Amino acid sequence: MKHVDFYFDLSSPYSYLAATQIDAVAARSGAQVRWRPVVLGAVFKTAGNDMPARVPAKAVYMLKDLERWAEEYGVPFRFTSRFPLNAMKAMRCIVAAEEKSLEGALSLALFRAVWVDDRDVTDPAVLREVLAGVGLDPDATLAATDTQSVKDRLRAYTDGALGLGAFGAPTMVVGDALFWGNDRLHFVEKALRG
Amino acid sequence: MKHVDFYFDLSSPYSYLAATQIDAVAARSGAQVRWRPVVLGAVFKTAGNDMPARVPAKAVYMLKDLERWAEEYGVPFRFTSRFPLNAMKAMRCIVAAEEKSLEGALSLALFRAVWVDDRDVTDPAVLREVLAGVGLDPDATLAATDTQSVKDRLRAYTDGALGLGAFGAPTMVVGDALFWGNDRLHFVEKALRG
Known part of the structure; x- marks a missing residue:
């Protein structure tokens, strides 16, 4: 089956926007999304990039x-009052959710928590609520975020994205073609069809 | 008549791409393009921005x-062998061409020289050829590039773009709405229709 690897950080608003569309983009080509959380700060640092919002007029x-x-x-959006946020714990939950094949559902729920409902996903109580909302066991999932295997997997996704040439988020990969940005979803769709 | 102000630097490849489309985008809404060359180096410096190609993976x-x-x-494109290039003289020619209302035609001809034919637009002989090609008097136009009024006008466009919030190129302005990037032409068209 065809895949699009969707590399994202929950703290990236353009990743949120792309996340609202990526399932439909993939479905139109009979492809599947592989949700790949990455630590954007590490991507920026290694790639020698910086947050776009560092340029005042750009922000x-x-x-x-x-x-x-x-x-x-046609999707709701509210810029979080907590920017820039550290979504490490929340992204480890996404990795842990792979065991139940709920990483996509959880990613979307966490994106909504950050970029629609302005919730604090660094707060374990908020995380528990979101986890339960998608049918995950909050205790078990949070416990898994402290395991080395989950930590290592998040790091592996981050290093993997960098190895493929990523320098920002969202980054989409189809075969050996890399695409950067919510504004390149049309190219992703073309690649999936090609 | 509705207008879209198209701020560009000849040395910007995304400006070239947008330039190939902007007349059609405007025409579909019965609007006109105002061609506004700007010195992108000055825009970057004042805005605190940097060339995107400074990040190796992004380049x-x-x-x-x-x-x-x-x-x-469906347009030809070849990355210039002369990047980054100083297109100051060529952009002053565009400003000088306003007197004959040939600034649009000259902008497109110069973009083609740089981003299709890999020509050196810092060479006066090349400039003369391009100027003659769009029906301008090469001597008169090149002489005009040394006048203070032409120099001031190029600077005024650059300062004007910065004043409107520009931080890169191409930048398109419709009314009080600013758009950045070749990849935002669909929003420009929406604004022209709205």
Whole structure:
């Protein structure tokens, strides 16, 4: 079966926007999404990149641009009051959720918590609520985030993305073709069809 | 009449790609393009931005991405062997061409010289040829590039773009809405229709 590997960080608003579309993009080509959380800070550091919002005029523009995309897609969006946020624990939950094949559902639920409901996903109580909401056992999942295998897997996804040439998020990979940005989903779809 | 102000630097490959489309985008909404060359180096410096190609993995990706867009648009594209290039003189020619209302035609001809034919637009002989090709008097136009009014106008466009919030190129402005990037032409078209 065809796959698109979707590399994202929950703290990235463009990753949220792309996440709202990626299942449909893949489905239209009979492909499946593989959800791959990555630590964007590590990607930036290793790639020698920086947060786009470091450029003041770009930060102002991005707020407007994000709203335009949300309107285009017809999805809710509210810029989090907690930016930049450390979503490490939440992303380890996503990795842990793979065991129950709920990583996609959990990714979307966590994206909504951050980029729609302005919730604090660094707070274990919030995480528990979101985990339970998608049918995961909060205790078991949170316990798994402290295991070396889950930590290692999140690191492996991050290193894997870097190895493929990623320098930001979201990054989509189809075969050996890499695409960067919510605004390249049309190229991803073309690649899946090609 | 509705307008879209198209701020560009000849040295920017994404500006070239957008330039190949902007007339059609405007025409579909009964709008007109105002061609506004800007000195991208000055925009980057004042905005605190940097060339995207400074990030090695991004530079690699961009070459592929530019090819994808050229294919999508069905336009020829070859990355110039002279990058980064100083297109100051050529952009002053565009400003000087306003007197004959040939700034659009000259912009497109110069973009082709740089991003299709790999010509050296810092060479006055090349400039003369391109100028003559669009029906401009090479001597008169080159002489005008040394006048203060032409120099000031190029600077005014650059400062104007910065004043509107620009931080890169291409930048498109419709009314008070600013759009950045070849990949936002669909939003430009929406704004022109709205």
